[in-house]
Amino acid sequence: MMMFLVYVAFTPEFNDTVSNVKIGILASIGVFCVFGMLQFRDSLLIRPHPALWRVVLSFGVVYQLFLVFLLFQNKQDARMLFKYIDPVLGVPLPEKSYGDACDLTRENIMDQVFDVFALAHTVGWFCKALILRDYTFCWILSVMFEVMEYSLAHQLNNFNECWWDHWILDVLVCNWLGIYLGIKTCEYFEMKQYSWQGFADIPTFKGKMRRTMAQFTPKSWTKFEWNSTKNFKTYATVIFILTMFLICELDAFYLKSLLWLPPAHPVNIVRIFSYFMFGIPGVREIYQYLHDANCKRIGPQAWLLISSIATELLIVFKFGNGEFPNPAPKSVVNFWIVFLTLLTAYPIYQFYLIPKLQERNIKKKLQ
Structure with a gap:
C-alpha cells in the first residue's frame, strides 16, 4: 500500500480537479480497507480467506459513514452529490408503470418476461436463498414483498403491476426458480464431504489445482434451522430478520426514486452486491447468536448490516417528506x-x- 502511495507521490497529478478528488476518495477508501483487512477481528467465515471478510466489514463501515453523511444533507444537495459521481445523474427519472397493460396477450407477457428485472428477480432470490438457507423462510419473504408492493403502489409507480406479474411471473416463476436453485446449492454444500489437505501433502498437480479451486468454497456448512415457533426469542428474531430484509428491499426502490438513480446504474448494482456481501456474514452471526448458548453477543457484521439498513430508512423518511401525498387506500x-x-x-x-x-x-x- 505504501509503495502505491510512493508511486502516486512521484507521478504528475491530473490537471482535472474532479478526477483528482475522485481518485483521492477511492484511494482513501482503499487505504481504510487495507487497514481493516489487517486489524479488524475475524468473522465466523474463513473461506476463501478471513481477510476477505475483514475487507467486507471495512467497506461496510465506509458505506455506513457515507449514509450518515447523506442523512445530514438536504434532498436537492444529495441529488446533486451523485452528479459528481456521474454527470448523467441528478435528473428526474421517467415514470414507468408495469400495470398499464394487464391483458394476457403474448405481447404483454413477452414484454415482462424479457424485462431485465425478471432476471434480476431470479438472481436476487438465488442470493437470498444462500444467505437465509431456509426454503420456508424465503417463500414467506417472497410473498410478503409482493404484499408490500400492493400496499405501497399508491406511492411508487414501479409497484403498480398486473396481478399475473405479481403472483405468476414474480412469485411462481422468477422467485421460485431463484429460491429452488439457491436451496439446492445449499443442500449440495450440506451433503458434501469436506477434506482439507495441505498443498504439500497432495502429490499430483491436478490435485493441487483442485485444492486451489476448493479454497473458494466453504470450509464447512451449517444448515440453518430457524425454529421460529420454538420460543419467543426465536419468533421475535425471525420476525425481525424478515422485517429487515423487506426494509432493505424497499429502501432500494425509494432511494432510487428520491435520489434519481436509474435502476441499471452502477451505483445501484454496487449497493445490491454490497448488501449480498454484508448479508452473508451478518445473517450467519445472527444465527450463531440465536442458536449457540456460548455466543453472548451479536457479531460486528450483523450490527453493521442492521445499522446500514436503518440509516437508509431514515434517509427515505427525511427525503420522502412531501414526496408521496396520496393516502393509503382503506383496504x-x-x-x-x-x-x-x-x-x-x-x-x-x-x-x-x-x-x-x-x-x-x-x-x-x-x-
Missing part, C-alpha cells in the same frame, strides 16, 4: 391492522397462554 390500512394484530396475538397465545394452561393442568393432576 390496505384494514389489511395491516388485521395482519399486525394477528402477528402480535400469536406469540401471546403460543408463548404465554398455552404454557399457563399447561401449568394449570399439571397442578390439577397433581392435586
Whole structure:
C-alpha cells in the first residue's frame, strides 16, 4: 500500500480537479480497507480467506459513514452529490408503470418476461436463498414483498403491476426458480464431504489445482434451522430478520426514486452486491447468536448490516417528506391492522397462554 502511495507521490497529478478528488476518495477508501483487512477481528467465515471478510466489514463501515453523511444533507444537495459521481445523474427519472397493460396477450407477457428485472428477480432470490438457507423462510419473504408492493403502489409507480406479474411471473416463476436453485446449492454444500489437505501433502498437480479451486468454497456448512415457533426469542428474531430484509428491499426502490438513480446504474448494482456481501456474514452471526448458548453477543457484521439498513430508512423518511401525498387506500390500512394484530396475538397465545394452561393442568393432576 505504501509503495502505491510512493508511486502516486512521484507521478504528475491530473490537471482535472474532479478526477483528482475522485481518485483521492477511492484511494482513501482503499487505504481504510487495507487497514481493516489487517486489524479488524475475524468473522465466523474463513473461506476463501478471513481477510476477505475483514475487507467486507471495512467497506461496510465506509458505506455506513457515507449514509450518515447523506442523512445530514438536504434532498436537492444529495441529488446533486451523485452528479459528481456521474454527470448523467441528478435528473428526474421517467415514470414507468408495469400495470398499464394487464391483458394476457403474448405481447404483454413477452414484454415482462424479457424485462431485465425478471432476471434480476431470479438472481436476487438465488442470493437470498444462500444467505437465509431456509426454503420456508424465503417463500414467506417472497410473498410478503409482493404484499408490500400492493400496499405501497399508491406511492411508487414501479409497484403498480398486473396481478399475473405479481403472483405468476414474480412469485411462481422468477422467485421460485431463484429460491429452488439457491436451496439446492445449499443442500449440495450440506451433503458434501469436506477434506482439507495441505498443498504439500497432495502429490499430483491436478490435485493441487483442485485444492486451489476448493479454497473458494466453504470450509464447512451449517444448515440453518430457524425454529421460529420454538420460543419467543426465536419468533421475535425471525420476525425481525424478515422485517429487515423487506426494509432493505424497499429502501432500494425509494432511494432510487428520491435520489434519481436509474435502476441499471452502477451505483445501484454496487449497493445490491454490497448488501449480498454484508448479508452473508451478518445473517450467519445472527444465527450463531440465536442458536449457540456460548455466543453472548451479536457479531460486528450483523450490527453493521442492521445499522446500514436503518440509516437508509431514515434517509427515505427525511427525503420522502412531501414526496408521496396520496393516502393509503382503506383496504390496505384494514389489511395491516388485521395482519399486525394477528402477528402480535400469536406469540401471546403460543408463548404465554398455552404454557399457563399447561401449568394449570399439571397442578390439577397433581392435586
